[in-house]
Amino acid sequence: MLFETLFWFLVVVFILVLTHELGHFLFAKVFGVTVREFSIGFRPKIFSKKYKDTQYTLGAVPLGGFVDIVGMREDEKDLKNGFLQQNFPKKLLILSGGVIFNIVFAFFTFICVFLIGFYFPKGVSQFVDGGEERLYISYLSEYSESIGLRVGDRIELFGNFDEFTQYLNNESTDVLKINVLREGEKLSFKLDNSIILKEKNFGVIETQYIQANLKNSFFYSSQFMFNATKSFFSTIGNAITAKNSETIKQSFGGPIKIAEYSANAASVGFVSFIFFLGLLSISLALFNLIPLPILDGGLICILCIESIFRFKIPNNIKNILTVFSLLFIVFLLVYVTKNDIGI
Secondary structure, three states: OHHHHHHHHHHHHHHHHHHHHHHHHHHHHHOOOOEEEEEEEEEEEEEEEEEOOEEEEEEEEEEEEEEEEOOOOHHHOOOOOOHHHOOHHHHHHHHHHHHHHHHHHHHHHHHHHHHHOEEEEOOOOOOOOOOOEEEEEEEEOHHHHHOOOOOOOEEOOOOOHHHHHHHHOOOOOOEEEEEEEEOOEEEEEEEEHHHHHHOOOEEEEEEEEEOOOHHHHHHHHHHHHHHHHHHHHHHHHHHHHOOOHHHHHHHOOOHHHHHHHHHHHHHHOHHHHHHHHHHHHHHHHHHHOOOOOOOHHHHHHHHHHHHHOOOOOOHHHHHHHHHHHHHHHHHHHHHHHHHHOOO
C-alpha cells in the first residue's frame, strides 16, 4: 500500500511539474531565449544530459522543478539571447508560461472527463443535464477507519444525501449497517450508533453523473474551472479570516494528503485520476499566482512594477523578499505536513 501511494504521488508530481516547467521552457525557446537547464525535481541529480544549449536533468527530490533561463540575473543583462533583452510582453509570457500551461492542461483534462462521463461533486458543478446521484465517503475518523471503511467507498442503497442523513439520525437503531461498493466488491459494515451520534466519524460527498457532447464539454469545462477558481480563493480567504486552528487545518493539504488522494483516485479508475490531476493543476496554477518573489506571481508583479513605473527595485530588496518568501513556503510545507500526519 505504501509503495502504491508513493508511486502515484510521484506520477502526479512528475506530470504537473513537467507541465508547469514546460510552459516556461517553450515560451523561452519560442522567443529565442537560451535555457541553460530544464530540471524536473531538485538536487541531487539522478539523470542529466545536455542537448544543444540545454542541460536536461531529473532530480532526486520530487517536490518541484526549475528552468534556468539565461539573462534572469542582473549580471547577465547584456548577454545575447537573454531574458532581460526581451520586451515586456515576451518577458510576461515567459514568466506566466507555467501558469498558462497548468490552466490549459486542466481545461482539456476536464473536457476529456466530461466527454467520457464522471460523477462530479454536487454544489461544485451545477449542470442542468446531470444524471444519477451517488454518495462517496470523503474522510474518516480513527473509529470508522478501524472497522474497515475507506475514503472513496461508494455508499449503496441511498438515493441522496438527505436519505442517508435521516438514516444516521435514527436514534432507535443501536447498530447502523452501511453497505459500500469498493473496486467492484460489495462490502457491509456495522457501526455503533451511540459513537456515530456523539461525533462526526466520517464525511460523505454527494455526486451527480454528467456526460456531455464536445460542444457542451468545452462550456462545462470553462464553468467548472471558474467554480474551482472561486472555491480556491474562498478557501484561502476562509483560512486567513479563520478564528480557530481547526478551520485552517481543514483548508490545506500537504504532500502526504496529495499522495493519499492520488492513490485513492487511481484506485477508483482512469477518469477519477485525470479529474484529480485537473483539480491539482488548476490549484497549482492559482497557487503560483500568489505575489511572492519565489513564485511566478511575485516575479510577474516585480516585472509589472518595474515596467509600468520605470522604477528598478533594488537587488537587496528583492533578495530580502525572496528569503522571507522561501521561509514562508518552508513554514507552510512543514505546517501542512504536520497536519497531514495529525501532529
